Amino acid sequence: MQLEEVPRVGNISKESFLNDYFRPQKPVVIKGAIEKWPAYTKWNLDYMREVAGSKIVPLYDDRPVDHRDGFNEPHARMPMTDYIDLLKSKPTRYRIFLWNILKEVPQLQSDFEYPDFGLRLMKALPMLFFGGRDSYTFMHYDIDLANIFHFHFEGEKEILLFPQTENRVLYKVPHSLIAHEGIDFSAPDFEAWPALKYARGFKTYLSHGDVLYMPEGYWHYMRYLTPGFSMSLRAIARNPRNLSKAFYNLLIMRSYDNLMRRWKGQSWIDWKNQQAIERTHKGISPSVF
Template identity: 60%
Template sequence: MGLNLEQIQRVPTITKEKFLREYVALQKPVVIEHLIEDWPAYQKWNLDYINELAGDKTVPLYDDRPITSERKFNEPHTSMKMSEYIDLLNEGSTNYRIFLYNLLKEVPKLQKDFRYPNIGLKFMKRLPFLFFGGSGSKVFMHYDIDFANIFHFHFHGEKQCILFPPSETKYLYKVPHALISHQEIDFTNPDIEKWPALKKAKGYITNLKHGETLYMPEGYWHQMTYLTPGFSMSIRSVPKKMSNFAKATYNVFFMRHFDNFMRKMRGQKWIEYKNTEAIRRTNKTNNV
């Protein structure tokens, strides 16, 4: 038995009014298939083009090793030239990913290749991030610290996206004082006997291809698997719900500082405590 996932609704194009009414107001994800076909990036953005413009840049790389007291969720594991990394991608599967990298700041020419969609959301213009991954590389299940509305544009190849709304948090073995699910869970092929609460979770799934746009509502959990080498860009809009804005404020100004303090005080014991509590609390809440 696998996860209870339904396909994310898809539309070829959409008006601003319909998007706000049927997806933002209802906090439902959607894939817009042809939103960015008028961008230069739609024609130009592939790994060869990135290599041509940014091959000499040193980029931070992440893999799928577990978080420890020494290394946080958003701390890179190594670095290399972008050209070397793209060579790795082209050679075959690699676990190394580029995560939350502001390549657009490093290579301003890329900024001319896209524009912010006129879709009814006010986007944070200084925060377009790029994400790269090799075939088979995975991003573990998490939600974003700022509870933003996210537009996720995919380029070059195909990636699988699994989403859960915030309402399903109680089933996902959330790690206390963190933004992640228990890292031992493989959401692409979960062991339901080991993680029984997952049976109750209802989520969404889709495969994104070149030029497609995924809208992820506020606070949605997301896990990505690169089916082929490729990359994506995300832009963000602040949460509209006051409750989510309050949660974002708590995360940014208290939770992450408390977690960092406890890491320093207790080290790996703090990480082990949180992982144990993720299991205990979830199973107790769900009587499993």
């Protein structure tokens, strides 16, 4: 894969962010943007155990999609205190995904602000994500193709990013938001997945206090190098094409995929995975192979 480092900048002005990154739709890591937040000094795994320890949290791992799984259906549940103990004691594949802190732990809202980057943020959707060492998300993009600000707390995380222009070489699964789950994006096998050699994207690492801006519809793969967690804030897609795709995904694609899972079962999942390979290879010049 042809990856370049995501630019890293100091606490930039709204105007600089809009002109240099939002309008050209380029990712950036912003340093120093949240150092005045109470969360900057307070938020760590021990604090989360203190304020949310009794909450039962949904957990996800890296098992392949099964037709019996509902959309974003968790693979397990446990009290937050037990989950944090697990994170701190040994590697685990279990992650917390899209955990709405306004709904689950409203007091956390007093620890952060909605920064003014020049975009109107969805204030009802501050989401937390937790992971253990070496846990990861599949390469995917979000259903609403939103602009995302990803605030990282505790530990370190590796992230790969690709714009929507790279769909043709990422083995995108049809009627889905993911790349083929057989790909290990941390060490891709280019013999098995040759089109990936031509994928152009970005790579970065996040540590405590870093803010990553991911432009509209960007594919992202995230791997926790150490136990940690992040919070995402999002702003609606501004590009009309991306906005129409978001409505299609939410209103049609998701319902159609769920219907086909119930009707066809695992054969629907298997067909989609095979189509991801065939369509990708068909769309690439024979000289590539």
